[in-house]
Amino acid sequence: MDLIPTPSHTAVYSADASFTLGPRTVLVTGPGTEEVAQWLRATVGAATGLPFAPGDLPTAAGADGVVRLAVDETVPGGPEGYRVTVDPASGVRITGASPAGVFWGAQTFRQLLGADAFRRAPAAPGRAWQVPACHLTDAPRFGWRGFMLDVARHFMPKDVVFRYLDLMAAHKLNVLHLHLTDDQGWRVEIRRYPRLTEVGAWRERTKVGLRESPLWDERPHGGYYTQADIREIVAYAARLHITVVPEVDIPGHSQAAIAAYPELGNADVVDTTELKVLTSWGVNPNVLAPTDHVLRFYEGVFTELLDLFPGTFFHIGGDECPKEQWRQSATATSRIAELGLKDEDELQSWIIRHFDRWLAERGRRLIGWDEILEGGLAPGAAVSSWQGYAGGIAAAQAGHDVVMCPQTHVYLDWRQSESPDEPVPIAHARTLEDVYRFEPVPPQLTPDQARHVIGTQANIWTEVMDSVRVLDYMAFPRLAAFAEVAWSDLPASDERDWADFERRMGAHYARLDALGVEYRPAGGPLPWQRRPGVTGRPKDGPPPIV
Structure with a gap:
């Protein structure tokens, strides 16, 4: 049936047997399934032209069969487990262990109808x-099946976010990680600090390509989400059983905030009043100062964001924080001595531990990139392991939860082939098959340690993605392969049936076409998908497995 992700168990009654939906097919909804019914009418109903009129089982006898939705906590596999039964005589029954399970079953039902149902x-x-x-x-397989979208480097208007939430739901992904702040832009309204968006959301121009490129787009670039926008995004995601995890990056990747409020930076080392929102890319030396004022400032930021994002996890970044300014700063040196710390790594750990406690006191959990391991990991923190497997292995062995997202496997901004036609080629080639063979749980972990791998995530950084068309090209079809890795209980990576997945992708490309996704074709980029003259930073050979 060419389903993606592939189900745990499939039984086909007969190659010729089917159930035909008709104008009088009724939709019977059990308690807890009302929102799934609304989604079915709005999507499958719109695509098919069928009304899916509400009904009940006693009155359905004269109908063209039934599509029945029900919650049954005995469905195996946890709260997201589901069953779909299609009987040629009576219709379709979609049963989930919870409303989320019913919703994922409805997504499978949509795939069973064919590409035009999209x-x-x-x-x-x-x-x-x-x-x-x-x-x-x-x-x-995993409770965290994530997709990270960087809206800081290139702002993506909220209609793009809604569209990607729909695409995530179609692939049974359930965590949208929004990278909201960076050196190149601050993308969320904070009412107590209005200059974060008045100043920090806008840059004067933008580097075209990576840092080595001589090309510039001289147009100002920016944008941000109002708090009303965020509430709308979070509410829409919740209807799709997707949790939105915000990321506010500290103490590095913070120049947009410092440009808005210069007192946040290391003013005893550099003239922070001269700093502007960064127009180029790369690791940046201008980081937050380790002061009480900075802690109070970000507590204020986080307080407003916790009211907008009700999920358990809050991402604080913590990656790529150069320590040079702290080494030169009398303020930082004094703070290290005052706290009895060994070095600047422990100073960063002190900041992370502060917000770990602060978030825990409010019933939330801190998660950060694997650099938060440097100087000692905060007790309740979880780790997004991006530099390879090593950080995730160390965290899991120490009893911390881990989301595996190694750049060597699931960074979707990396180029998709060795072809010179790939647009702005970055790093090593990561093909569709490479992503399909990604294994999130390292073999070095014991079964108890492996239980700390709570999920996996594909990340997409948008330095060279200045439109949704480019975003589509880089994300798809690889995100479909990742979705199967995250959902399905697949064999070891070298034993996976790549030929079967490639065959099923034949049907899935038609679904993506129906959805309007401008993916990379299997034969390589179309002429308009290339970017001649913008060189990038390709690397030779296979990526290192760290």
């Missing part, structure tokens, strides 16, 4: 809509 209106009015007779039982 359109916004009927492409062929009056056609027959058939579902193959089958029984599916399915549940996810």
Whole structure:
């Protein structure tokens, strides 16, 4: 049936047997499934032109069969587990262990209807809509199946975020990690600190390509989400059973904030009043000062954001924080001595530990990139392991939860082939097959340690992605392969049936076409997807496995 992600168990009753939906097919909703019913009418109903009128089982006898939604806590596989049964005579039954499970079952039902079920209106009015007779039982391998979208480097308006939430739901991904702040822009309204968006959300121009490129886009670039926008995004995501995790990067990657409020920077080392929102890329020496004022400032920022993002986890970044300014700063040196710390790494750890306690007191959990291990990891913190497997292994062995997202495997800004036609080629080639063979749980972990790998995530950084068309090209089809890795309980990476996945992708490309996704074709970029003259930074050979 060419499903992606592949279900845990599939039984097809007969190659020729199917259930045909009709104008009088009724939608029977059990308690807790009302929002899934709304989603089905708004998406599958719009694509098929079928009303899916509400009904109940006693009155459904004269209908064209039934699509029935039900919650049954005995469905195996945890709260996101589901079953789909298609009977040629009576219809479709979608049962989940929770409303989330019902929703993921509804996503599978949509795939069973064919690619045209992913359109916004009927492409062929009056056609027959058939579902193959089958029984599916399915549940996810990981509870955190994430996609990180960097909206700081290039701002993506909220309609793009809504579109990607829909695409995530279609692939059963359930965590959107929004990278909201960086040196190149601050993208969320903070009412007590209005200059964060008045100043920090805008840069004068933008480097085209990576730092080595001589090219510039001289147009100012910027944008941000109001708090009303964020509430709308979070509420929309919740209807799709997706949690939005915000990231505010500290103490590095903070020049946009320092440009807005110069007192946040190391003013005893550099003239912070001269700093502007960064227009180029790369690791930046201008980092936050280790002062009480900075702690209070970000407590204020986080207080407003906790009211907007109700999820458990809050991402504080913590990556790529150069320590040169702290080494030169009398303020930082004094703070190290005052706290009895060994060095600047422990000073960064002190900042991270402060916010770990602060968030824990408010019922939240801190998560950060694997540099938060430097100087000692805060007791309750979780780690996003991006530099390879090593940070995640160390964290899991120490009893900390881990989200595996190694750049060597699931950084979707890395180039997709060795071809010179790849646009702005970055790092090593990571093909669709490479992503499909990614294994999130390292073999070095014992079973108890492996349970700390709570999930996995694909990350996309947008330094060279200045439009949603470029974003689509880099994300897809690789995000579909990642979704199967995150959801399905696959064999070891070298034993996976790549040929079967490639075959199923034939049907999935048609779904992406119906959704309007401008993915990278299997044969390479189309002429308009290339970027001649913008060189990038390719690397030779396979990536190091760290």
